Each structure stands twice: as structure tokens, then as C-alpha cells.
Amino acid sequence: xxxxxxxxxxxxxxxxxxxxxxxxxxxxxxxxxxxxxxxxxxxxxxxxxxxxxxxxxxxxxxxxxxxxxxxxxxxxxxxxxxxxxxxxxxxxxxxxxxxxxxxxxxxxxxxxxxxxxxxxxxxxxxxxxxxxxxxxxxxxxxxxxxxxxxxxxxxxxxxxxxxxxxxxxxxxxxxxxxxxxxxxxxxxxxxxxxxxxxxxxxxxxxxxxxxxxxxxxxxxxxxxxxxxxxxxxxxxxxxxxxxxxxxxxxxxxxxxxxxxxxxxxxxxxxxxxxxxxxxxxxxxxxxxxxxxxxxxxxxxxxxxxxxxxxxxxxxxxxxxxxxxxxxxxxxxxxxxxxxxxxxxxxxxxxxxxxxxxxxxxxxxxxxxxxxxxxxxx
Numbered sequence: 496x497x498x499x500x501x502x503x504x505x506x507x508x509x510x511x512x513x514x515x516x517x518x519x520x521x522x523x524x525x526x527x528x529x530x531x532x533x534x535x536x537x538x539x540x541x542x543x544x545x546x547x548x549x550x551x552x553x554x555x556x557x558x559x560x561x562x563x564x565x566x567x568x569x570x571x572x573x574x575x576x577x578x579x580x581x582x583x584x585x586x587x588x589x590x591x592x593x594x595x596x597x598x599x600x601x602x603x604x605x606x607x608x609x610x611x612x613x614x615x616x617x618x619x620x621x622x623x624x625x626x627x628x629x630x631x632x633x634x635x636x637x638x639x640x641x642x643x644x645x646x647x648x649x650x651x652x653x654x655x656x657x658x659x660x661x662x663x664x665x666x667x668x669x670x671x672x673x674x675x676x677x678x679x680x681x682x683x684x685x686x687x688x689x690x691x692x693x694x695x696x697x698x699x700x701x702x703x704x705x706x707x708x709x710x711x712x713x714x715x716x717x718x719x720x721x722x723x724x725x726x727x728x729x730x731x732x733x734x735x736x737x738x739x740x741x742x743x744x745x746x747x748x749x750x751x752x753x754x755x756x757x758x759x760x761x762x763x764x765x766x767x768x769x770x771x772x773x774x775x776x777x778x779x780x781x782x783x784x785x786x787x788x789x790x791x792x793x794x795x796x797x798x799x800x801x802x803x804x805x806x807x808x809x810x811x812x813x814x815x816x817x818x819x820x821x822x823x824x825x826x827x828x829x830x831x832x833x834x835x836x837x838x839x840x841x842x843x844x845x846x847x848x849x850x851x852x853x854x855x856x857x858x859x860x861x862x863x864x865x866x867x868x869x870x871x872x
Contacts, residue, residue, distance in 0.1 A: 504845045504854045506808030507686055511849025512752065516744040520692075523740035535714075536736035542743040543697065543734075546681075549664055549746070550673035552699035554706035557734025558713050561660045561682025561696035565593035567732060568656055568678045568698050569628070571708040574599050578627040581653075583613050584816040585834040586632045589682075590658050591817045591826075594630070602626060603818040605831040609776040611841075612639035615647040628654035633662035633672050635812070636688065636756075636786030637777045641667040641675045656680065660696075661786040663689040664749055668780045673699040678709075683742055688756070688784050689749050691738040752848040756785035759846055759855045763788055766859030771866035772798075775841070787812055788846040790862070791872045795842050801865035807858055810843040840872050 527538065539557050547555030558564045574580060575598035582590050584603040594601040604621035607614045613631050629648050631639065648655040659665070659672040660682035666672070673679025683695035700706050708727065711717055716729030764774055772790040777783050789812060792798050799809045816834045818827035844858055 503806035504808065504850075504858055506810050506843070506845050507847055508849060509685060509690070509847070511847070512690070512745070512748070515748055516741070519744045520741050523744060524737060527736050527740060533736050534733055536739070538736045538739040538743060539734050542739040542746070545743065545746055546697060547699050549671065549749070550679055550699040551671045552673055552679065553701040553703070554699065556698045556700075556706060556709045556713065557739060558696040558698060559732040559734065560694040561680060561684065562589040562593055562596075563713070563730070563732040564680035564682070564696040564698045565589065565630070565656070565658060566596045567709050567712050567730070568680055568705075569593060569597040569599065571705055571712055572628065572654055572656075572677070574627050574654075577625065579623055579625045581613075581618055581621045581626060581629040582817070583617075583632050583634070583834070584818045584831050585611055585813060585837060586634065586658065586817060587660070587813060588817055588820060588823075589660070590630055590632055591823055595823075599627070600625075601817070601823065601826050603816075603823075603827060603831060605833045606837075607639070608833045608837075610634075610637065610639055610778060611775055611834070611837055612637070613644060614639065615643050618644065618647055619651070622651060622653070626651075626653060628656055630656045630658050631676070632658040632660075633665055635775060635783070635789050636661045636665055637775075637783035638662060638665050638667040638672060638781045640778060640780065641670075642780075645675050660684075661687065662784060663687065664753055665784045666782040669782075674701075677702055678705060683738070688753060688786050689742060689745055692741050693738055695734055695738040695742065697734065753784040755848045756846055757783070759850055759852070760785045760788050762852055762855040763790070763844060763846075763859050766856055766863075768863045768866075770869050770871055771863050772842075773871040785846060788844040789841050790844060791837065791840040792842055792862075792866050793840065793872060794867055795840055797867075798862070798865050799842055802858075802861055805861050805865075807861055808845060811841060812843050813841075814838055836872070
């Protein structure tokens with residue numbers, strides 16, 4: 496088979512991972528339907544315990560989605576009106592959204608030009624006397640220098656929260672995402688490395704007090720063991736049993752699926768001419784999970800159009816830094832040039848478990864053909 500015979504390559508195909516768990520999920524769902532235990536059921540408790548162990552944490556608290564995981568964590572930590580939280584500007588809007596929903600102000604930070612993640616210097620540049628916390632984002636499934644970031648937040652007396660929505664079982668120097676901050680917040684949106692069949696999320700933490708508060712706040716602020724006693728202002732953000740059963744069934748596949756993603760990204764790294772497109776770097780201490788395969792190219796829109804004409808799907812993560820989005824410009828204090836430049840250049844290539852090596856080889860070859868010679872930033 497030649498590369499020309501490979502055919503179209505979609506940006507994302509969830510069918511292979513869905514088929515891997517179809518029969519097990521149907522069996523689990525049948526049990527749930529028989530028991531009519533849809534909220535706070537055993538599937539939720541089982542998944543919370545197993546996922547917390549993967550993250551090196553004592554507690555797992557399921558939530559309705561990843562945004563709620565962040566929002567509830569910030570509120571449970573007492574962050575609100577008058578407080579500021581440092582967030583990288585080149586993230587999905589939910590990171591900043593959660594800060595505003597908690598009643599605080601996002602303090603947008605620029606990022607490292609190589610990894611596109613927060614550094615101690617970029618954090619310190621965004622800190623003010625009102626700063627209470629830093630949300631570090633494990634962008635694209637990789638981890639930055641969490642040793643240095645954590646040392647910085649501790650020195651400054653700031654809480655560290657991990658937005659690990661894209662980094663299920665990623666590692667920094669052998670230590671898993673979710674184990675560095677006071678809490679780690681995850682999304683299980685269907686396209687994530689560990690994805691539900693709908694929306695779902697979780698918080699992991701080893702802080703008993705914080706875990707109890709988030710458990711209460713996700714369930715209308717109820718006191719533990721009570722249905723009618725409400726001790727906190729909470730919300731309705733419970734992980735349901737049906738989604739927990741899906742996630743529990745998928746969890747055992749996660750290491751193999753992550754390794755498959757790493758192998759496919761290596762095909763891109765080896766096959767793409769660095770003069771045509773430049774992959775976003777990963778630090779040596781990071782064992783990333785390659786949620787996204789992101790490269791930087793000049794004339795990004797032209798490259799995407801040319802790839803689409805040849806049957807290759809692509810994405811952009813993300814086209815507009817948060818500080819330039821209309822609802823968040825009020826929190827901007829000036830330009831953030833690294834993130835702004837990257838937003839014009841990043842393109843996400845196809846990458847998912849079940850994707851064939853020859854598909855990745857074809858995409859790499861087409862990137863070389865479609866990108867302007869010498870067009871890598």
C-alpha cells in the first residue's frame with residue numbers, strides 16, 4: 496500500500512475506543528437499569544476510587560463536567576470576590592470561566608515559547624497582591640516543569656490547582672498529573688484520552704477537608720449522610736452511574752491508549768520536516784499522553800485548507816487567547832505576545848487510538864507538501 500492509498504484521515508474517530516468497551520458497558524448498564532441506581536451508585540464509587548489511585552491521590556470526586564471540577568474546587572478553597580487567580584491565556588475558555596464563576600478575577604499569564612505552558616517567570620509576572628492561586632494547565636496532554644512551578648507557588652504562598660483536563664495519567668518526573676497541586680481537575684468529555692459517552696468530570700485530592708467540601712458542594716451543599724441538611728451553598732454537579740460505568744470500563748485501557756498516542760506522535764515528529772512545521776516541544780521530564788498533536792506553521796489557514804482538500808481533518812487549539820475573547824478583555828492588562836503569536840500558528844493534526852501508522856505517515860507527508868518551504872515559525 497502506498498501513502499496515496501490510505502484515503503481520508505479524520506481529525507478524530509471515537510469508534511475504535513467505543514468498540515473496545517461496547518459489550519462491557521452494555522452489561523454494566525444493564526445492571527444499573529435493573530437496580531435503578533442512577534445517582535451516587537456503586538459504579539461512581541468504584542470509578543472514583545480507581546481513578547484517584549491512577550492520579551496518586553487519596554480522594555476522587557466525580558462531577559458533571561470538567562468545568563464544574565475547576566469551579567467547585569476554587570469555591571471550596573474559599574476563592575471568590577476580591578481574589579485573583581493566575582491562568583495561562585492559551586487554554587480552553589473553561590479555565591478562565593471557572594475563575595469568573597467562582598467570583599474571582601483571572602490574571603492572564605503568557606507562556607513559554609517552546610512548550611506553550613506556564614513557567615515560574617510567567618507566573619510571577621502575573622501575580623499581584625490580590626493573587627490567591629495559580630491554575631496550571633497541562634496543555635495538549637503534556638506537563639511543564641511542575642517541580643519548579645510548585646516551588647514558585649509555595650514560595651509565593653499561593654494555592655496550586657491543576658487543570659489536567661487533557662492529561663489523564665500524564666507524568667512529570669514519574670509523578671502523575673493531579674498529585675502536585677492541592678487538587679487536580681479532569682474532564683471526561685468524549686474526545687478526551689479517557690472519555691465518557693457524554694459530559695463528566697472529576698476532582699482528585701489528598702486533602703480530606705477539601706474532598707469533603709467538594710463532595711458536599713457538588714450535591715447542593717448537603718451534609719454527609721443527610722438528604723435535607725444543607726451546610727454549604729452548592730450546586731447540582733453529580734457524576735451519574737451510567738457515565739461512571741463507561742469510565743470504569745475504559746480505565747484499564749488508558750495506559751495502552753496513551754502509549755499508542757505517543758507512538759503516533761513519534762511518527763509525526765520523525766516524518767514532518769522541521770522546516771515546514773514545528774511540533775510543540777515537550778520537556779525531558781514529562782511523559783505526556785499526547786491528547787493533541789499540535790504543530791506550528793505559518794500560513795496556518797492555507798495549510799489547513801490544503802490538507803482538507805486532500806482528505807485530512809485538522810483542528811485549532813486555540814485560535815484566540817482568553818484575554819482577547821470579548822467576555823474576558825476586561826481582565827486583560829496588556830499584550831501577551833507569545834500566546835498571541837502561537838494562536839496564529841498552531842494546528843492540531845489527527846491523533847487517536849485506532850489510527851493506523853500509515854495514516855500518520857500520510858498526514859506527515861502532506862504537511863510537508865502543504866506547508867510553505869521554510870515556513871516553520
